[in-house]
Amino acid sequence: MLTFLIKDLLLFWRDRKEVVTVIILPLVIVVVLSISMSGIFEENQSENYDLSLSVVVEDDQSEAIEEFKASVSQSEQIANAMKQNVIAGVEKAPPVESLMQFLNSPELEDWITVNTMSESEAAESVEKGDHHAMLVIPEGYTSQLLSNIYLDQGTEPALKFSAEETAVEVDMVHDVIQGFLDQMNLQYAVSTSGGEVDMNQVQLPEGGTETLADDQSFSLNIDQYFTLSMGVLFVLFMASTVASRTGVEKREHTFNRITLTNTPALHFLFGKTCATFILAWLQILLIFIGSHLILGTFSDRSFTFWIGMVFVSSVFCFAVAGMSSIMTSISLRLKNPEAADGIFMSIIMLFGTIGGSFIPIYVLPDWLQQIGEFTPNGLTLAVLIEWFQFEDLSTLWMPSIALIGFTLILIFVSIILHPKKGEIS
Amino acid sequence: MIPVFLAQLAKDRRNPLILIIFIAASIGGTILFTGGTETPTTISIFSEEENDQAIEDKWESLLNEGSDMRFVVTDSAEARENVQQGQSDVAVKLLEEDYKLITTSNLPTVDYVDQHVRTVFEKEALIQSAVEQSNDIEGLRTEIETTLNHPPLDMEVTSITGEELSSYDMGTQLMFAFTLLVAMFIIGFRVNNILKDKVYGLWDRLILSPVSKTGMYTAYIAYACFIGFVQMLTVILIFKYVLNYDIGERLDLLLIILAFFTFSMVSIATLLTGLVKKPEQFYALYPSVMPIIPLISGVYMMPGTITNPVLTFIGDLFPVSHAMDAIINVVMYDAAWQDITQPLILMVLIGVVAMGIGINLVERRTT
Numbered sequence: 001m002l003t004f005l006i007k008d009l010l011l012f013w014r015d016r017k018e019v020v021t022v023i024i025l026p027l028v029i030v031v032v033l034s035i036s037m038s039g040i041f042e043e044n045q046s047e048n049y050d051l052s053l054s055v056v057v058e059d060d061q062s063e064a065i066e067e068f069k070a071s072v073s074q075s076e077q078i079a080n081a082m083k084q085n086v087i088a089g090v091e092k093a094p095p096v097e098s099l100m101q102f103l104n105s106p107e108l109e110d111w112i113t114v115n116t117m118s119e120s121e122a123a124e125s126v127e128k129g130d131h132h133a134m135l136v137i138p139e140g141y142t143s144q145l146l147s148n149i150y151l152d153q154g155t156e157p158a159l160k161f162s163a164e165e166t167a168v169e170v171d172m173v174h175d176v177i178q179g180f181l182d183q184m185n186l187q188y189a190v191s192t193s194g195g196e197v198d199m200n201q202v203q204l205p206e207g208g209t210e211t212l213a214d215d216q217s218f219s220l221n222i223d224q225y226f227t228l229s230m231g232v233l234f235v236l237f238m239a240s241t242v243a244s245r246t247g248v249e250k251r252e253h254t255f256n257r258i259t260l261t262n263t264p265a266l267h268f269l270f271g272k273t274c275a276t277f278i279l280a281w282l283q284i285l286l287i288f289i290g291s292h293l294i295l296g297t298f299s300d301r302s303f304t305f306w307i308g309m310v311f312v313s314s315v316f317c318f319a320v321a322g323m324s325s326i327m328t329s330i331s332l333r334l335k336n337p338e339a340a341d342g343i344f345m346s347i348i349m350l351f352g353t354i355g356g357s358f359i360p361i362y363v364l365p366d367w368l369q370q371i372g373e374f375t376p377n378g379l380t381l382a383v384l385i386e387w388f389q390f391e392d393l394s395t396l397w398m399p400s401i402a403l404i405g406f407t408l409i410l411i412f413v414s415i416i417l418h419p420k421k422g423e424i425s
Numbered sequence: 426m427i428p429v430f431l432a433q434l435a436k437d438r439r440n441p442l443i444l445i446i447f448i449a450a451s452i453g454g455t456i457l458f459t460g461g462t463e464t465p466t467t468i469s470i471f472s473e474e475e476n477d478q479a480i481e482d483k484w485e486s487l488l489n490e491g492s493d494m495r496f497v498v499t500d501s502a503e504a505r506e507n508v509q510q511g512q513s514d515v516a517v518k519l520l521e522e523d524y525k526l527i528t529t530s531n532l533p534t535v536d537y538v539d540q541h542v543r544t545v546f547e548k549e550a551l552i553q554s555a556v557e558q559s560n561d562i563e564g565l566r567t568e569i570e571t572t573l574n575h576p577p578l579d580m581e582v583t584s585i586t587g588e589e590l591s592s593y594d595m596g597t598q599l600m601f602a603f604t605l606l607v608a609m610f611i612i613g614f615r616v617n618n619i620l621k622d623k624v625y626g627l628w629d630r631l632i633l634s635p636v637s638k639t640g641m642y643t644a645y646i647a648y649a650c651f652i653g654f655v656q657m658l659t660v661i662l663i664f665k666y667v668l669n670y671d672i673g674e675r676l677d678l679l680l681i682i683l684a685f686f687t688f689s690m691v692s693i694a695t696l697l698t699g700l701v702k703k704p705e706q707f708y709a710l711y712p713s714v715m716p717i718i719p720l721i722s723g724v725y726m727m728p729g730t731i732t733n734p735v736l737t738f739i740g741d742l743f744p745v746s747h748a749m750d751a752i753i754n755v756v757m758y759d760a761a762w763q764d765i766t767q768p769l770i771l772m773v774l775i776g777v778v779a780m781g782i783g784i785n786l787v788e789r790r791t792t
Contacts, residue, residue, distance in 0.1 A: 015706070017700070017701060017702070017706065018706055018709060021706070021709055021710050021713070022709065025710075025713060025714070026713070029713075029717055032721075032735070032736075032739070033717075033720075033721075035735070095578065145577060145578070148577060149577045156575070156577065156579060157579075158579040158580060158581045159578070159579070159580040159581065160580075160581050160583065161580050161581065161582050161583070162582070162583045162584060163584065164584065165584070165757075165758060167727065167728050168727045168728070174580075174582065177580065178580060179544075181576070181578045181579075181580060182544075182548075182576075184578050185573060185576040185577060185578050186548060186551055186552070186573065187551075188572070188577055188578070189569045189572035189573050189576075190551065190552070190555045190569055192572060205522060205523045205524060205543065205546035205547060205550060208525060208526070209525065209526040209527070209528055209535075209539075234713065237709065237712070237713055240708070240709075241705075241708075241709045244705045244708055244709070245705060247705060248703060248705055251624065251625070336440075338621070339440075341704075341705070341708055342443050342446075345708065345712060346446065348712070349712070352716075353454075368457065386509070389509075389529045390509065390529075
């Protein structure tokens with residue numbers, strides 16, 4: 001029996017290019033993805049963006065305020081006692097000036113560059129791509145706005161925000177301005193309704209996060225996520241890599257020669273299954289240890305943690321070996337090797353996709369995400385993530401039993417499917 | 426050359442299942458995945474205070490107002506368990522006037538949720554403190570809310586030409602992304618026919634026949650192009666005429682882009698074929714590399730999401746990013762010929778270089 005195991009391991013080892021594909025490639029992909037993606041999802045996301053906005057001010061604010069003062073003092077809508085208050089309020093924080101102050105404030109300066117220019121210049125620079133978006137404060141904006149708010153006259157003016165096309169950067173600039181406007185609106189709403197707010201008195205929510213359980217838990221970063229998910233995915237590929245070699249052995253008549261030696265039929269299957277297990281096990285550990293050494297993915301983790309990782313990986317490799325075993329049996333049964341390759345590829349792809357390894361899981365509908373946890377790779381990924389965060393032994397048992405049960409069923413079915421003596425075509 | 430081409434066509438005609446599965450997969454995948462982006466993310470909220478019912482009711486309506494996420498009141502134990510098991514990224518614990526996020530990860534969703542919840546709580550705090558100082562609590566609140574429904578400071582969003590700035594249609598982009606992805610696979614598998622026919626000795630017999638080497642390569646490559654293009658064409662036509670997706674006015678330009686993409690992708694597949702010896706090795710290599718390419722090229726995400734220079738450089742080496750660029754321009758921004766020449770030329774360039782190296786490698790590898 002062992003001869004067959006050694007045969008499969010040797011076949012793998014002799015083919016150096018495949019060794020490289022299977023061992024080095026996942027590691028390279030994990031490193032490249034982690035290094036580059038961690039830039040996108042870092043906490044201080046804004047620092048990675050260099051946003052720019054061109055502002056066009058066509059409004060004459062001081063003139064408008066003078067005008068407004070005059071109309072307030074003549075107005076009959078506002079009680080005389082209030083008039084001074086209103087004027088003082090407007091003079092203290094004129095809308096356009098507050099907006100400009102906000103845009104030029106030091107907090108924003110780091111990631112949004114604001115330039116003031118004429119409308120034609122602004123339009124040209126946005127078109128050329130020098131600025132992400134432009135904001136136009138149209139002529140007569142202040143006066144229309146003030147008379148609309150306080151005197152209920154005229155139409156509601158609007159700022160004009162334009163960009164060449166929708167993009168993440170444009171949305172970010174838009175959201176920043178809109179956020180400020182929302183805040184201003186709220187203050188106007190409160191003050192025109194007669195309420196008073198002292199900003200110092202307001203109890204702002206503290207927010208913050210509450211991590212679960214105790215300080216034992218670790219939070220998961222994007223590079224750690226990639227290491228886990230890519231590791232699981234590439235080990236899944238191992239199932240079809242080993243099984244597809246059955247096709248080669250059939251084509252080169254190795255299998256027929258084995259049959260002629262009168263060895264029990266199942267020895268061949270045993271060799272494939274065990275070889276898959278050993279190779280998959282080495283591969284996943286190499287990915288985990290390699291990415292730990294290169295990226296420091298699992299630094300500061302206890303010995304127990306590593307034992308758990310090895311345990312979960314082993315159980316998963318067991319499941320992968322089971323898959324490879326059933327694939328071997330099927331490809332021995334099928335006449336057309338291409339059909340076999342096609343079927344395995346589709347199964348692996350299906351598992352990989354709904355297990356969330358190929359495409360970001362958020363594009364999947366909820367029910368499919370749930371189903372994804374029933375695939376061996378999806379289940380393993382979920383368990384690994386949970387173990388990573390909590391190191392809670394009780395979370396390991398149920399999934400492990402499920403995976404082992406799954407494997408035993410697969411192996412059982414593949415033994416039944418495996419061609420017996422005399423059934424080999 | 427033509428008989429070689431027809432021979433391959435005959436193989437697919439006799440056994441069309443794989444082709445049909447691939448076409449169905451790209452249509453099914455698109456419908457499934459674009460449907461997924463439309464259903465809002467659900468986030469559990471709960472309170473553990475004494476008057477939890479009142480707190481939950483109050484914040485549930487406030488949080489859901491004008492949000493693209495859905496906040497649902499859940500039992501606190503259940504919400505914590507879901508977060509712990511990784512079924513949801515974050516849950517919100519409500520206090521009387523404050524909140525805490527329950528999370529175990531630093532994934533981007535957490536920041537996004539935090540931002541929304543914070544805005545809502547800050548707004549409520551401001552209104553609350555204004556209302557408290559007034560005599561007519563209910564009246565003032567209603568008045569503030571009516572004013573807020575017609576905010577005085579308003580911003581119009583337009584495109585630079587003064588037209589409406591179309592909100593970005595992620596669904597269309599994803600549709601093309603999956604079509605391209607599936608086409609990449611089928612093209613690869615068909616180019617792999619070269620290796621397959623080599624190991625079965627067919628290639629040797631072809632060499633002995635009067636067919637020229639050029640003719641052989643042309644036939645294999647032309648066939649891979651043909652089948653890839655037919656697959657994409659079928660998918661696009663089904664989307665346009667059967668499912669009525671909006672894919673722009675310029676079907677002719679789209680087809681030209683797809684043709685260029687097909688050629689370029691066939692070349693990349695040829696290059697990878699040249700790197701391996703047996704068709705089985707190709708099956709091990711190709712599916713592990715290909716799904717990563719669209720991810721790096723950023724075709725699953727909004728344009729501009731990937732800014733890392735290393736990533737964009739790697740992405741630019743493959744035709745997917747250029748094809749996507751051109752397609753988006755045509756479908757969403759009504760681009761004309763001259764707007765898409767650059768991506769087209771880049772795709773041809775990639776195609777020619779990869780094809781040159783690829784055929785050389787295939788030729789040198791004598792098994």
